[in-house]
Amino acid sequence: MTEVGKNSVGIVQTKTMRVVEPEQPLGLQCGKTLAPVDVAYETYGELNEAGDNAILICHALSGNAHVAGVNNPDDQKPGWWDVMVGPGKEIDTNKYFVICSNFLGGCSGTTGPSSINPSTHKPYGLDFPIITIADMVKVQKILLDRLGIKGLLAVIGGSVGGMQVLQWAIEYPDFVKAAIPIATTMHLGAQSIAFDAVGRNAILADPNFAGGQYTNEKGPDRGLAIARMIGHITYLSEQGMREKFGRQLRNADSYSYDINSEFAVETYLDYQGQSFVERFDSNSYLYLTKAADYFDLGKDYGSLKDAFARTKCRFLIISFASDWLFTPAQSREMVNALVANDKDVSYCDIKSPYGHDAFLLEPEILGSFISGFLDATHQPPENKDYKNKKVQGNKLIHDFRQAHRIRVDYDVIESLIEPNSTVLDIGCGDGELLANLIADKNITGKGIELEQDLVLTCVNRGLPIIQHNVEYGLENYADKSYDYVILSQTVQTVKNTERVFTELLRVGRKVIVSFPNFAHWRCRAQLFFGGNAPVTKQLPFEWHNSPNIHCLSLKDFERFCKRLAVKVEKKIPLIKTRLSPVRFAPNLFAEQVIYVTSKE
Numbered sequence: 001m002t003e004v005g006k007n008s009v010g011i012v013q014t015k016t017m018r019v020v021e022p023e024q025p026l027g028l029q030c031g032k033t034l035a036p037v038d039v040a041y042e043t044y045g046e047l048n049e050a051g052d053n054a055i056l057i058c059h060a061l062s063g064n065a066h067v068a069g070v071n072n073p074d075d076q077k078p079g080w081w082d083v084m085v086g087p088g089k090e091i092d093t094n095k096y097f098v099i100c101s102n103f104l105g106g107c108s109g110t111t112g113p114s115s116i117n118p119s120t121h122k123p124y125g126l127d128f129p130i131i132t133i134a135d136m137v138k139v140q141k142i143l144l145d146r147l148g149i150k151g152l153l154a155v156i157g158g159s160v161g162g163m164q165v166l167q168w169a170i171e172y173p174d175f176v177k178a179a180i181p182i183a184t185t186m187h188l189g190a191q192s193i194a195f196d197a198v199g200r201n202a203i204l205a206d207p208n209f210a211g212g213q214y215t216n217e218k219g220p221d222r223g224l225a226i227a228r229m230i231g232h233i234t235y236l237s238e239q240g241m242r243e244k245f246g247r248q249l250r251n252a253d254s255y256s257y258d259i260n261s262e263f264a265v266e267t268y269l270d271y272q273g274q275s276f277v278e279r280f281d282s283n284s285y286l287y288l289t290k291a292a293d294y295f296d297l298g299k300d301y302g303s304l305k306d307a308f309a310r311t312k313c314r315f316l317i318i319s320f321a322s323d324w325l326f327t328p329a330q331s332r333e334m335v336n337a338l339v340a341n342d343k344d345v346s347y348c349d350i351k352s353p354y355g356h357d358a359f360l361l362e363p364e365i366l367g368s369f370i371s372g373f374l375d376a377t378h379q380p381p382e383n384k385d386y387k388n389k390k391v392q393g394n395k396l397i398h399d400f401r402q403a404h405r406i407r408v409d410y411d412v413i414e415s416l417i418e419p420n421s422t423v424l425d426i427g428c429g430d431g432e433l434l435a436n437l438i439a440d441k442n443i444t445g446k447g448i449e450l451e452q453d454l455v456l457t458c459v460n461r462g463l464p465i466i467q468h469n470v471e472y473g474l475e476n477y478a479d480k481s482y483d484y485v486i487l488s489q490t491v492q493t494v495k496n497t498e499r500v501f502t503e504l505l506r507v508g509r510k511v512i513v514s515f516p517n518f519a520h521w522r523c524r525a526q527l528f529f530g531g532n533a534p535v536t537k538q539l540p541f542e543w544h545n546s547p548n549i550h551c552l553s554l555k556d557f558e559r560f561c562k563r564l565a566v567k568v569e570k571k572i573p574l575i576k577t578r579l580s581p582v583r584f585a586p587n588l589f590a591e592q593v594i595y596v597t598s599k600e
Contacts, residue, residue, distance in 0.1 A: 009044045009069035019142045032129040040109025041101035045093035057100040058157030058164035064108035067100045083363040090367030103136040105287045113283030125212030133295045137167040158182040158359035173312040178377040182318045183359040185330040187296040196289040199227030224282045225273030237322035237355030304337040315345040316373045320358040336476040376462030409514045421483035427490035431458035477507045492548045505599040514594040519553030554587045570596040
């Protein structure tokens with residue numbers, strides 16, 4: 001018996017609703033129609049009076065509507081995302097009304113190949129029409145309409161569920177406020193299609209497949225088990241498999257010298273295959289993998305950029321560094337298309353050894369991103385307090401004692417920004433400067449940051465933030481698309497300074513640069529008298545652990561600007577603790593400097 005804890009949604013009922021009647025069949029993307037259509041679904045929490053707290057969770061290929069809690073006290077396992085959904089959890093059912101439905105073509109209560117064909121009074125089998133991700137989303141929309149849902153705060157899903165999230169954002173832009181696609185892609189690559197094809201062929205080649213009209217007593221179990229094994233390998237990473245299994249033998253200390261499974265990884269895959277057969281339908285596997293193969297936003301809408309041009313919602317896109325099925329590069333391609341459309345998008349590539357399955361196995365860090373993004377999206381604009389939000393221990397807290405700003409250059413930079421302007425902050429850190437500018441100057445601000453923890457802080461502040469290395473360029477940002485681009489205390493850490501600075505000048509009408517002055521008298525004194533690389537409060541690093549790879553002075557930067565034909569509009573040399581600029585011999589006495597530059 002499964003123990004239902006205080007943070008569980010408890011015992012929940014999977015409900016079924018007929019959403020398509022025989023007299024009004026559903027038109028499918030393949031050109032055929034389908035009727036009737038029943039949908040299995042579960043809900044958690046309550047819809048609030050305003051109707052603005054509904055969240056749709058889209059499950060992956062082998063999932064179902066049972067996200068959280070248990071269906072009866074004897075259940076051995078709770079729902080597939082129970083760790084994430086429930087009272088006080090990251091998707092908090094005390095705040096949100098959560099819906100999840102088994103998608104079209106599934107085998108857990110929604111109409112699919114194992115359903116009865118009204119024309120033959122037998123299971124559809126291979127007579128079931130080919131379906132697509134768009135068809136699945138269309139059926140979900142009909143269900144929500146029947147439930148009286150007028151709009152969604154967010155749509156969330158991983159893998160094939162993430163494909164549905166993208167389809168939702170594109171096809172129903174006025175219905176969705178936020179989209180959180182996780183470990184997903186805008187289309188499968190040739191390698192992923194190949195794995196799907198091998199899995200389908202394993203099922204089709206099973207002698208018990210019987211043209212799709214098999215029975216529960218004698219179905220293509222071996223073929224389905226092999227398909228699951230193949231699929232499951234793609235869900236893991238080489239590092240994860242090496243650390244979990246290595247070359248360990250399961251039940252012996254030496255080789256058995258036969259062809260039976262004996263390595264731990266072999267018996268693990270045997271188990272995964274067998275347990276999958278017990279809960280899944282082979283025909284559904286054929287149809288669902290084919291639907292994933294057909295998913296191609298660029299083909300369907302002309303280009304990926306054109307597809308995302310239709311969207312109006314906020315995006316939080318999450319990938320995992322070790323996922324080689326739906327790679328971080330595929331997520332970045334989606335992010336780039338959204339950036340090219342100037343959409344509100346945040347992105348992070350989470351470090352994890354678990355491969356594609358990380359969206360189910362990294363609840364703490366993934367949950368921190370999701371909960372912060374949901375809170376920021378749900379909070380009314382008039383109640384947002386960007387300045388006094390920060391993350392501590394992966395929890396969002398308000399700390400009004402942080403009124404004193406530590407960095408003097410932030411105050412000066414803020415004074416240089418015109419109200420209601422657009423700002424891109426490169427290396428934005430925890431987002432403090434952007435938060436101040438939004439609160440004080442009503443700017444429209446976006447950030448770029450490389451460190452995962454700082455990206456999380458920005459997401460929890462409600463800031464659009466993209467994890468990106470500016471060394472790779474900003475080619476998806478249009479010319480002069482921002483009034484100001486800020487590079488604060490970062491230029492000395494950039495490898496290809498000329499390339500990066502040229503890109504910033506292309507993207508921004510004005511570029512504000514601040515950096516520590518390595519020609520300050522204390523640095524000179526330490527080097528001259530001590531013969532050591534300088535260490536100061538402004539430059540607190542030893543030579544071996546410093547992120548600073550360029551030791552530049554005010555004169556160095558000005559010569560650099562002259563060579564690139566860059567106009568220096570303002571120069572503000574500063575002592576760290578004083579707002580007023582240094583007037584006398586700034587190259588000697590300024591600890592840091594702020595430049596406002598431009599290039600038409």
